[in-house]
Amino acid sequence: MEESASRGVSEPVLQADRWLTAYHDRFAGFNTVTPNICSADLFADGDNKLLIADMGAEWGKNMQLRVYKGTSLLSEHTLVDLPLAIAPFYMNLPGPKTPAIAVASGSSIYVYRNMRPFYKYTLPALKVAEAELEAWNMVLQEGSDLNVFRDLLVNVLASGESLSAKSEHFLTTSTMSEAETFVRTYGDSPLRRQTVLTTLSAMKKSMHEEDALTCIVLGTENKDIYILEPDAFTVLTSMVVPSIPVMMDITGLFDVDYRILVACRDGCIYSLKRGQKSAKLCIELHSQAVGICARPSLGCVYVGCMDRSLRCYSTQGKGPNKYAQLWTISLDHAIVAMQSVTIKTLGLELVAVCCQDSKIYFHKEKAVVDIVDTGAPVTAVRFGRFGREDNALVFVTKSGALTVKILRRNQTFDTIGSLESSKSAPAITAGNKFIIPKKTKLFVDQTMRERESASIMHRVFQQDFHRIRLIAARHYLNTMQTTGNTQVRGFNGADETKIPEVRITARVQGLGPEFALIITLSCSENTFPPLRNLLVAYSYDSSIYRCERAYRCVPYLPPGLPTSVSIRVTCVSELCVSDTLKVIVALKDCSSPIVTALISMPVAQSV
Amino acid sequence: MGLLDRLVVFLKIKKRQASVLVVGLDNSGKSTILNHFKPDEQKSIEIVPTIGFSVETFKIKNLNLTAFDMSGQGRYRNLWEHYYQDAQGIIFVIDSTDALRMVVVKDELELLLQHKDIKNRSVPILFFANKMDLRDALSSVKVSHALGLDSLCTKSWHICSSNAVTGEGVREGLEWLSEQIQLNLSNN
Structure with missing residues (x-):
């Protein structure tokens, strides 16, 4: 690590790979997003299965829920609608404690038990206007x-x-x-207004145990948040948010106390607490959230935004300090997915940020502690228990590949020195208050004056403003009138030069109806500066002739050396009459031509 | 070793002592394999995940073996290396149905082989490709290939597929190990 520190910012040197690639299927062909991956101990045998809801290679076709046991595909279940999110949850049923799987799609939740369709919950219908x-x-x-x-x-x-x-x-x-x-x-079918689901998550009801009763939490397009009881699928609590929820992060227990942070489509994060009916605005992002992951043990929440920033907000404290921004860092690439990474054996809480540059960055607070190269941008990522391994990282990339990586034992996560860059904004700790400078007498006097004579100040300002606009317009007009015979170069009007003389000769080759018109331009040897950016344009009767291009550009005319351009002219007149064609040579960005030539074209032979 | 001792050993009157270390990932069947060598009245019917480690002693081919049955769970794997020094043989149990964690097995094996207490000693390693009766089990050849055993030439090793529940293949493997240990002992 010392070596990497000495190399400085130029290239970060990574420790030997911390991750073992346990499984990589380049041709898995997944098209999915983070909420559509989960792992669950489906048969209560201590071996977690991986569940991935696939949105189909072509959107909405051949959608499947695939279950992986280790490296082998255990089963595939066809889905009837585009999956939005899946979540395992425990019901209060007799028999072994096996989780049911909730698949949210459209306006329904499809519940699978023992991987068989078990129940379909449909959102309550809304009132028709x-x-x-x-x-x-x-x-x-x-x-x-x-x-x-x-x-x-x-x-x-x-x-x-x-x-x-x-x-x-x-x-x-x-x-x-x-x-x-x-x-x-x-006409006769009843009027029904049905909303659709936008997000789905799960929350333990009264105990933290892995297999304790779980409530389903869902957000709808109608700006509602519902908490469902898992046995009868009745709505336990319904709450309202001011905008359409996009993603949620839930901490706590339903029966004790909980807090739901809801990122909404209006770029704000709202908080919902037990007993509240409506949401409280806590964070204005001024950007759309890509990922949100709360860290209750650290008392903060990480939010990845579409403006390439990773931000951290406090969730502790009172008053204005609550939800104050602790820090923000701007990343080099757009964030595509986020996932919280908790490594219990090391007591580490990281956040995995997947970026557009096909890498997963592991952040420990602001610092990057590890980077995993994924080959293609990640679309979905999960960290957690898979198989019998607690620290498994599962990700699906844009190319559809599925990869499972396992964290090696005895790894330490040190800051990658060079990546802790100075880009990060000055940190504002939750405890600090904003330092407001004292009001000076000058400031107070100025404020008083502004308050008393606001209208006069405004009028004076407007007068001066109009005057400056008038001067600008006058100068503009003057410039426009003088550019007719002189060329204005740069910003200083003094640098006006006489345009050097350009000679033009033209030859017409061919019998028709297609002609090749060769135009040769030349200027004298002692021309200085040499001419640049010449335009050769044509003017002709479009009912008789057609040129393949409206103009040609001569980027540089060397002094003393003739330069020729050729143009293909087609006679489109059926009568094969001949006409004259005007060639105009002008400097780019100059309205008047340098030289023009009138070319009388020969009579075209009929084909 | 005195002349008398040699004579005793030669006449197989006194048995030699050796300790072996049983390692492998969790749920690979280490305790189940050792369960076979216990006397009938001590055999446990239900095997539970080992916490820390447990010690078993049994006899095989004139050798009194003390087996340290290490726990394979991630948080206890740090304990393994403390027992390397005293081990005269190592039994490495592999769940041959767990293809996902074969990389973890390989990683653990590499850590073991590179450890200073193992690296420069001649320690025979016996691999059990366990759970061979299960449908999606890898064959012992595939397991040895997955672990890169073909390139392991510094240690004497042997792999055999086993079924710890019925005891198939277990005794054969242990007999090879005891032979190797006796060979090592008489060379010293």
Whole structure:
């Protein structure tokens, strides 16, 4: 490690690999995300199985829940809908304590027990808006005009309410006949408004034991958080968040005390506590969260954001110090997945941050302590018990490969010296208060003056502002008028030079209707500075001729050396008449041409 | 060793003493294998995960063996190296159905072989590719390949597949080990 310190920032030197690659299947073909991986002791034999819900190689096709025992695939279960998240949970049933698996997709949770379909829980239906009901009544009973009906539905949407799936479907019809058919076919089916799940997680009910009764926590598109009882699937508690939940981090027990941190689509994190009905805003991220992982033992929560920052917020303390930002570091690459890594044997709490550069960085607070190269950007990552190994890291990459890595015994995680860079923002510890400088007399006087004569100050400022704009406009106009005969170079107007003389000769080759027009440009030997960025453009009657390119660029015209460009001109006139073609040579960014030539084209031979 | 002692050994009157170390990952069957050498009345019916270690003594081919049955759980593996010094033989038990952790086995074996108390001594190592009766078990050849035993030339080693529940293959393996230990003892 000393060696790495001496090398400094240039290249981080890693210790011998801490991770053993236990399994790598490059052709597993997974398309999945972090919430879709979990491990569970399915048969209560001490051997944790790995469960991965696959979203299908082509989205929404051939979706499967695959169960791995060690390195072999134990079973595959076809899923009916796109999986959102899976979670193992323990029910209060007689017999051996085996977990059931909850697969969230669409607006339902599919529960598997002993890897057999066991129960389907569907979210409670929502109230249909009055106006929407009325509108449907009108069109069905009174047979009112469909255009009026459509407007009514749009009004419902405009008033901020959401429509049932049936009405939304109706609004997508494009033609009148289609709309009529739709109303005739589906008019009688009941109006139901159904929301969809956005996140799913699990929370122990009253005991921390691995196989203790577990509640299911879910978030919906309707901004609700529900906590379900696992035996009867009744809603124990429902709570509301101000925005649509995206991910949750749960600590505590349902019966004792718990806190749910909910990252929402509005870029804020809200907290929910036992007994609260609505959420409290705690962190404004000003960016979207990619991963959130709470560290109750350290009293903080790590949040990875889309603006390439990893942030840490305090979850302890009171008042303004609670949820104060402890530190933030900006990473070189975008974060794609996050996972908390707890190594019990070492007493370590790390966070694994997967970045776009195909690496997993293990952060111990701000410092990077280990890097794992994954070959392709990671899409899903889990750390935990797999098989009989407690410290297993499972990840799926964008290429669909599945890899299982096992932490070697007796590893120490030291800071990779060079990576603890100075990029990190100054730390604000939770206990410190902001240091506000004392108010000076000058400051107070200035404030008073500003308060008293605010309108005068504003007027004076506006006057000066308009004046400066007028001056700027005058100068602009002046410049525009003078550039007609001189060329303005750079920012200093004094550097105006006479444009050197350019000679032009042109030859036309071919019989037609295709001609090759060769234009030769030259300038005298003592031209200084040499001409750069010349444009050769053509002007012609587009009903007779067609050029393959509108202009050609001559990047450099060496003094004394003729430079030629050739252009293919096609006579498109059916009568094969001939016409003149004008060649214009101009400097780039200059409105007037340097030289023009009029070329009379020969009569094209008909094909 | 005096002349009388040699004579005693030659006449197989007195048995020699040796201690062996039984290591391997958790749930590989170390305690179950040793259970076979216990007298019938001491045999345990249910084997539970060993905590720390336990000591068994048994006789095999004129050799009194003291076996240190080490716990294979991750947190107890640090204990192994403290017993290397006194061990005259090592039994390494491998769960041949656990393909996932074969890399962990390999890693542990490398740590063992590189340890200063093992590296420069002639210690015979007996590998048991255990649980051979199970359906997805790897053969002993595959296990030895996975562990890279073919390149292990500094130690005398032997691998045999076994079934610790029925005792198949266990005695044969132990007989090889006792021969090796006796060879080592008489060379010294």
